[in-house]
Amino acid sequence: AVGVAVAQARGTVPADLWEAVVTFRIDAARELAGDSGDAPQRLAGLVGALVGSGLPLLVAAFVWKGRGEQSAQGPWTAPDLRPAAYAVLTAELLVALLGGSYWLHYLMGLVPGAVLIAAAFAQRPVPVTRSIGIAFVIAGLSTVAAIGWVLVHPIDRAEESAITYLDAHADPGDSAVVVFGAANVVHDAQLDAPYPYLWSLPARVRDADLSTLVGLLRSDDRPTWVLVARSSVEAWDLDFSTAQSELDQDYEQVTKAGKFTIYQRTAS
Structure with missing residues (x-):
């Protein structure tokens, strides 16, 4: 209700919001289902970039090593962030993979969920193990390699x-x-x-x-x-x-x- 009210205050009436968020997305899904473009290649590139980033390995390490109970944090203990982290990351993955267009920048949407996963891990008295260290190293090397590649081969902006x-x-x-x-x-x-x-x-x-x-x-x-x-x-x-x-x-x-x-x- 708050979101609808804010949108209407900015000039978007509820009917237009419904058309953009629901009706259009349903029609777009039908169109994308019969996509004759290069969507399959973009999907392969999206999945490859996700795996190559090291993020899945890092998230898996945090989830596996952070299975225990969270530590007490004084008189007030923050809520367990794992349910919210799992829900956010799942929603972000669904948006990226079911959107149908598979552009690489969709992967940026996974950052909030990954950060919540890391925060949930930090709530627990678990040492940084070798597996987490290796995951960080792989993610770091992937980042350096990606930045180096872009510096050597700048992204072509045809426009x-x-x-x-x-x-x-x-x-x-x-x-x-x-x-x-x-x-x-x-x-x-x-x-x-x-x-x-x-x-x-x-x-x-x-x-x-x-x-x-x-x-x-x-x-x-x-x-x-x-x-x-x-x-x-x-x-x-x-x-x-x-x-x-x-x-x-x-x-x-x-x-x-x-x-x-x-x-x-x-x-x-």
Whole structure:
């Protein structure tokens, strides 16, 4: 009730909250169940990254060695954190593995549960054993290796070149649509977005036939800029032919920036 009240105070009515949290997620699950993209490869990468991080081994060591009763902590003893830790970590794993998209940053959601597991272990008079020490060493080596890899092979942000182009060529008051993914391009270029489904999953769920996008491109409110990620359109088997016809009629292809083909409106 408190969460709903806070959301409504910030402009989100309960019906919209229900649609986003329940209705949309159910529809999205159906869409992801028939995913034709590279979700299986991302799932394998997600599980591999989780195992390689050493976190499962560290959590298992804490759980196994922290099975005893917690120690007394003066006149007031804190509640046993194990039930909360198990519940939080289980929920976090379900969110990461059942979400269907399997992006690596989903693993960040496991941190609170892992911290609670460590705190529950600290409530018990258990020495740091060899198994826990080994788990810490593996997790530490994994962290160092990951940081070193990123320093040598920086993460490619395909949207950076598109943002740079829009920063140089867009005028104040311009609008833009990204088809699809990397909605931060519009945000970072400080442009308005007249199309509500910039990320691929909402578009596939709420505008699968792209009728809303086509209607926008035919309207007086059509955006100044349209950025098309062909790989996303093709990966999701979306019929982009009608939208492409509108682009060919009223837009000029001005450049390619990373994975994006950028179009600028020419017709008034």
